[in-house]
Each structure stands twice: as C-alpha cells, then as structure tokens.
Amino acid sequence: MIKHISEPELRAWVDSLLEGPPVYAPQARQGRFAFDRLRRSADLRLDYDVTILPPKKYFLPQQETLVRFTREGGFESAVEAEPFVLFGIHPYDLVAINQLDAIFARAPGDAHYLTRRHAATLVVLDVETVSEHHFAGGLGQATVDGNRDFDAMLTRLPDGSYVAEARTEKGRTLMDGLADAPDAGPESLAAREEVWIRNRKALRKHRLTMAPERIPELLADAHDHPIWEEKGALCYSCGACTLVCPTCYCFDVRDEWNPGLADGERVRTWDGCMFTQFAAVAGGHNFRKSRAARYRHRYFRKGKYVWDMIGEIACVGCGRCIGACTANIANPVEVYNRLQEDTP
Numbered sequence: 001m002i003k004h005i006s007e008p009e010l011r012a013w014v015d016s017l018l019e020g021p022p023v024y025a026p027q028a029r030q031g032r033f034a035f036d037r038l039r040r041s042a043d044l045r046l047d048y049d050v051t052i053l054p055p056k057k058y059f060l061p062q063q064e065t066l067v068r069f070t071r072e073g074g075f076e077s078a079v080e081a082e083p084f085v086l087f088g089i090h091p092y093d094l095v096a097i098n099q100l101d102a103i104f105a106r107a108p109g110d111a112h113y114l115t116r117r118h119a120a121t122l123v124v125l126d127v128e129t130v131s132e133h134h135f136a137g138g139l140g141q142a143t144v145d146g147n148r149d150f151d152a153m154l155t156r157l158p159d160g161s162y163v164a165e166a167r168t169e170k171g172r173t174l175m176d177g178l179a180d181a182p183d184a185g186p187e188s189l190a191a192r193e194e195v196w197i198r199n200r201k202a203l204r205k206h207r208l209t210m211a212p213e214r215i216p217e218l219l220a221d222a223h224d225h226p227i228w229e230e231k232g233a234l235c236y237s238c239g240a241c242t243l244v245c246p247t248c249y250c251f252d253v254r255d256e257w258n259p260g261l262a263d264g265e266r267v268r269t270w271d272g273c274m275f276t277q278f279a280a281v282a283g284g285h286n287f288r289k290s291r292a293a294r295y296r297h298r299y300f301r302k303g304k305y306v307w308d309m310i311g312e313i314a315c316v317g318c319g320r321c322i323g324a325c326t327a328n329i330a331n332p333v334e335v336y337n338r339l340q341e342d343t344p
C-alpha cells in the first residue's frame with residue numbers, strides 16, 4: 001500500500017489516529033524538538049532536524065519499575081503492554097531501535113523492552129531538515145533499507161506532498177484512514193527516490209574518511225593510541241554524550257523500599273559509561289578509573305564491541321553527542337578519522 005497525499009490530508013489522517021492509542025511524535029520544545037504525546041496534528045513538526053532525546057525512551061524509559069515486591073516475599077513483574085504509535089522517526093533513529101531490538105532479544109530476552117516494542121507501531125519519516133551535526137549519510141544510515149523493521153514510512157516530496165507506504169500489517173491497519181487517497185504513481189515514487197539520493201549526500205555534515213566497516217579494524221589496533229589521553233584529559237565525565245545517544249542502553253538497577261518497609265520496587269534507570277561511578281565495584285575498585293579509559297571505552301563500544309556482537313556499528317550518525325558535549329570532544333567522526341590518519 002503506497003499512497004500519495006497532500007499535507008492537509010496527512011494532518012487529517014493524523015487527527016483521526018489521535019482517536020486511537022497514544023501517538024508520540026516530534027514537536028517543538030523551547031527552540032528545539034522532542035518526541036512527546038501528540039494531542040493535535042497542528043503540533044506535529046515533520047520538519048524537525050533532530051530531537052533532544054532519541055525515541056528509544058519509549059522502549060527503555062529513563063526510569064521504570066521492573067518488579068514490585070513485599071517483605072513477605074511477594075514478587076510481581078511490572079511489564080507494560082499498552083499499544084502506541086511512534087510517529088515520525090528519522091531513519092538513523094530507526095536503525096538504532098533495530099539494533100536495540102537485536103540486543104534486547106538476545107537470550108534470555110528483556111521482557112520489559114520487548115513487550116513495549118511489540119506494542120508499538122513505528123512510522124518512519126525521511127529527513128526534511130538536516131541538522132548541523134548529522135553524519136548518518138557516511139554510515140549508510142540516512143535512509144532505511146528493506147531489511148529494517150518498521151511499519152510505515154512517510155517521505156515529503158519537494159512539492160510539499162507526501163508518499164506514505166505501509167510495510168507491515170500493522171502499517172496497513174494504521175493507514176486504513178488513507179484508503180481513499182490515490183496510489184502513488186511512478187512520478188511520485190521517482191520523486192521519493194530523489195529525496196533518498198539527496199539525503200544520502202546531505203546528511204554528511206562531518207565527513208568520515210573511511211567506509212564504516214573499517215572502524216572495527218582501526219579500533220582493534222588503537223588500544224594504546226594517544227588520542228584517548230589527549231581527549232580524555234578534557235572530559236568532564238558529565239555523561240551527556242551517552243544519555244543523548246540512540247544506541248546507548250546501559251542501565252542501573254536498584255531496590256527502593258516504600259516508607260514502613262512493607263513493600264517496594266526494583267527500579268531501572270539510564271546509566272552511562274562516561275560517569276565516574278559506572279565501573280565502580282565492591283572494595284573501592286573502579287575498572288575504568290581514568291577519564292581516558294572511559295573515553296576510549298565509549299568509542300570501542302560504538303565501533304567494535306557491538307559490531308562484534310551484532311555486526312553493526314553502534315553509531316548511526318545522529319550527531320546528538322557532538323551538540324551535547326560542552327568540552328567539544330565527543331565527535332565520533334573526528335576520532336575515527338584521526339585513527340585512520342595515524343594507521344599505516
């Protein structure tokens with residue numbers, strides 16, 4: 001099902017979706033953009049460049065209750081499964097979600113993540129406005145390819161109309177409200193192809209000087225490279241680069257007792273490898289005590305460890321970390337280009 005629709009038709013369709021399960025979509029927030037519950041189609045900002053936090057927050061919330069327990073030994077899992085629509089995900093964020101899908105599905109599987117993920121209908125939106133730090137084009141993640149897992153896709157054409165395509169049964173159900181719209185003809189499909197070609201070139205605000213597949217090889221030989229000390233010395237250990245990253249998924253788990261100590265909850269919160277305490281363990285030890293060790297770990301984790309695990313680079317080129325770093329040292333392209341320069 002591939003439809004060609006005008007902007008007013010798209011807004012009317014979105015308004016009809018708002019009568020169903022919750023829709024989360026990009027909206028303006030204090031001069032920037034954020035995914036939030038959509039209440040009316042007029043608030044939808046399909047022209048957003050990048051959101052402050054990635055949409056992974058709907059599958060891996062900043063804070064969530066995993067189980068509830070009582071002092072007597074009662075124990076109840078707190079898995080949520082409300083259907084919802086995640087509308088307007090840029091392709092690079094979809095890639096990040098699909099990476100998390102693969103990681104959280106590994107045995108024994110993360111029931112909390114997977115339950116939310118199965119409850120979601122994902123609508124991808126091709127990028128209309130390029131941010132100052134996008135570099136997804138150099139990583140091959142500026143557009144989605146056929147292997148990615150999502151339900152429907154929207155592309156704004158240069159004349160302001162949209163091509164809307166359903167990719168799954170969920171997507172077709174979501175697009176029921178567009179059943180009377182005309183099918184996309186060869187001209188609009190060709191115009192969509194042009195948008196993809198444009199975006200693969202345009203989302204290269206920082207230029208990677210190598211093919212992405214080269215990154216794991218470079219890192220394999222770069223454990224003792226001086227860049228880790230040089231850049232690490234400037235790091236504030238604020239963790240911002242990890243917290244805004246769509247592919248970071250580290251978390252902390254702790255038990256919180258309610259007043260009276262009769263019962264409590266096991267809570268999971270986001271954590272990040274750039275925080276000083278992240279690798280602190282019993283006995284006062286910290287296995288990544290220095291800033292250089294933490295700084296190096298982040299790039300190995302993005303460019304090698306996840307590659308070794310699922311065969312993909314865990315950087316999708318959203319550029320959020322570059323904008324979030326007050327020390328101006330979190331640009332993955334700068335780091336990988338430097339390793340490439342220094343590797344014979």
Ligand code: SF4
Binds near residue numbers: 244302314317318320
């Ligand atoms: S490392 Fe930076 S650019 Fe890459 S996915 Fe994470 S936040 Fe985006």
Ligand code: SF4
Binds near residue numbers: 234235239274
């Ligand atoms: S955002 Fe910059 S300063 Fe903060 S932890 Fe990351 S690299 Fe260090």
